[in-house]
Amino acid sequence: MKKVFYYLKPYLPRMTLGVSIKFAGSLMDLLLPWILSYMIDEVVPKRDVGLIALWGAAMVLASVVAVVTNILANRMASWVAQHTTESLRHDLFSKISYLSCSQIDEYSIPSLESRLTSDTYNIHQMIGMMQRLGIRAPILLLGGILITLTLDPVLTLVLVCTLPFIGFAVFTISRKGIPLYVDLQRGVDSMVRTVRENISGIRVIKALSKTEYEKERFAGVNAEVVRREKKAGMTMALSNPLMNLFLNGGLTAVIIVGAFRVNSGLTQAGKIIAFLSYFTIILNAMMSITRMFVMYSRGSASAARIAEVLDTPIDLKVSPAEQEKTSYHVEFDHVSFSYRKKEYNVQDISFRLKRGETLGIIGATGCGKSTLMSLLMRLYDADRGVIQIAGRKLDSIPTEELHTKFGVVFQNDVLFADTIYENIDFGRHLPREEIEKAARCAQAMEFISSLPDGFSHMLTPKGTNLSGGQKQRLLVARALAGRPEILILDDSSSALDYKTDSLLRQALRQEYSGVTTIIIAQRISSILHADHILVLEDGRELGYGSHEDLLKTCEIYREISRSQMGERGAGQTGPGTPVEAECCKEVS
Known part of the structure; x- marks a missing residue:
């Protein structure tokens, strides 16, 4: 969680203003039942219509202020959550980009994708909710208890007796819930891995008629995620019924004790009505705190996974x-x-x-x-x-x-959903003549020129609208365009x-x-x-x-040469070999 607080620092002034606005709105919420109690016990018995209208207007004003301030504070909270998560996601992406291949192998690509998406989303939800409910709910809870103490200390003590039970339940459930959410995110990693494999290998799956098999495999992974989510959700869901049990038990005790006190003349009916209103406020505040703890459990689990990547030392x-x-x-x-x-x-x-x-x-x-x-x-x-x-x-x-x-063409290289020109340039802002020269050397100019848009032709993701040979020629052109050492x-x-292939090698010898x-x-x-x-x-x-040396000294190389070029090729080089002779004839 320290990492999250670090990213919140630039927004502390805005958060402070939002907290102040939220505080003012919460005070208005707390003021309404008190005004109602005062009107019932003090104003209504005087039968003064003007005074009733005045206090009624005060209630309306308090309601309007409460609504406006809460909306404004919630908008500010959402803004802070969005920009904090944006900064966190940017730094996480940047960190992943600089991880060594061994570190990426250790985390695995699906896990990194999950941390960059679902984990950052959980933190976004947590930051927003902590600002919206993390201020309002405690103020309503503590403020409600303090005001009820002024109304009737005896009834307040009856209610306060339930709070230790509630606190113990929330603490115990939250302590068990956080590890379960960590386990859930690992399950999400596995599901992302399965989805990536299926999307990448969709052609193979269709060609071998393995769609049903892959559906069953995904169903198993999906069911495991559901099982883990169900376990975590059921554990955290215990908090709501337990709170309802304790608080409603306290409310029953308050009503019973309050009835005896009103009957004995120790309190007034307006105070009992106000007390029940405050009790409802306290109940809702406790429910909000429960929701906040659930979101905090998910967010803290995700924050730990993100911090693990951000704190990874340079390898x-x-x-x-x-x-x-x-x-x-x-x-x-x-x-x-x-x-x-x-x-x-x-x-x-x-x-x-x-x-x-x-x-x-x-x-x-x-x-x-x-x-x-x-x-x-x-x-x-x-x-x-x-x-x-x-x-x-x-x-x-x-x-x-x-x-x-380096200029490099990997065995499984990637073309992006962009123009041919941009795929070769690859953000390096190379001179156009270098790109055209690289395309000619890579034997790609012929098919590029035949396209209606030429270099402006748009490729689909991974270049699926090109043949295998066309993709390889573009990748070679990309490697050559930067004039590598x-x-x-x-x-x-x-x-x-x-x-x-022969033309490409000839062009490499001449141009590079x-x-x-x-x-x-x-x-x-x-x-x-x-x-x-x-x-x-x-x-x-x-x-x-x-x-020539390897044909004489290396048996393995001699076998490869014999299998690919025939008996004659295994003992002869240059244009005399069957394959090379054909290539040279075509080139000439």
Whole structure:
């Protein structure tokens, strides 16, 4: 809750004004029964119509003031709640954006989405209700008790005897309720995860006719959320009937004692009517406090989850280090890494690239190819070994500077619901000529020109109105447009035909010859002419060298080459290989 109070600080003056207005309105509410009692016991017996009209006008004025002040204070409370939640949501989104990939893996994306949406909504509700009811309800409760003490101390003591029971019930129920709401939010995380999986994989689900299966799976997760919400709701709902029991029991005792006191001449009928009015006010105030505790329980559980993210320390710290003199641009020196810190996903990887050289990485699915690129971009920190760029260790380069060095196409990359131009520019405000050059090099200009709107053509979310090959070409254009030092293409040509793939590689050599390029591929033809080729298996380096060297020294690479290019391709390179010969013929 400390985090919430921190975000409320800028709005304290407005909150203070709202509290003052709410206080004035609450006093008017408390004044009305007293005026009614005074009129019944003192004014009406005098039979003075003018005096009755005067006090009646006072009641009307008090009512109007109470209504106006409460509306005004509630509007101010809503304004504070909206802007506080807006600031909190902004900072939470910003914090999530700067979390390292390992931290995001630890929290999980569905959990972060839930904290950014439902948890911030719970805090919004809590802040608004605490301002609306957190001031008014205690004033009405304490003010009602104090005024009834002036009316009839004996009857007030009868009522006050019920308050310890009510306080104990509220405290006990709230203490049990908060952990239940934390558990409920974890259930919401699971439901969000299931929904994300279904939306992302909707085509696969439909293609395999698994709609009913997924409906049953969601029904199970949904039922679990309902069960947790029901348990928390039923626990917190005990407060209402318990309060009604204690307060109505007190009211019964008040009526009985009051009847004897009126019959004995110890009190007046107007005071009894006023006392019952104040009792109703006190009852409603206690109900409001109960609602406030329920909302506080949800809000505090959500606040703890949000504070957990906001208080997460920076994982990838920048450590000052001197730049070494080296002729190499990218260096991996005995690098090992594990996602779960149990066994290495990549182990003892070493290679060196000079500026402008090309490295091809090939290997079976899950062998650690993409992991190496994540380490190079410092999305994760290596557990062992050293990674350097131009003689500088990765952990000595500020994140903003480091990431500007890269142009990258991820294996599962994303296009946004915007124009083709904006998807390539990606908010970098690049010159149009650079964007057009990148599109030509990526072999995307042909299909862009054929569209009615050209670069202004609007894409659907994730670029679903483009083919797989068109999307990959746009993603390559985005990576090239910023003129990076290091270009990473992670399986970015899998949807391209051989001719387009060959044209792309030729354009890269001609237009971006000074860019150090790392190509992760499943096809040998995509990395055939790379300066160096790294062969991985189960996270280990099985071979490193040129295509010709690996055909002689690496059995795994030779098998891949034989399976993809035939017997002739396994022992011959260049245009003589079947695949390359066809590509070269088409290009020429």
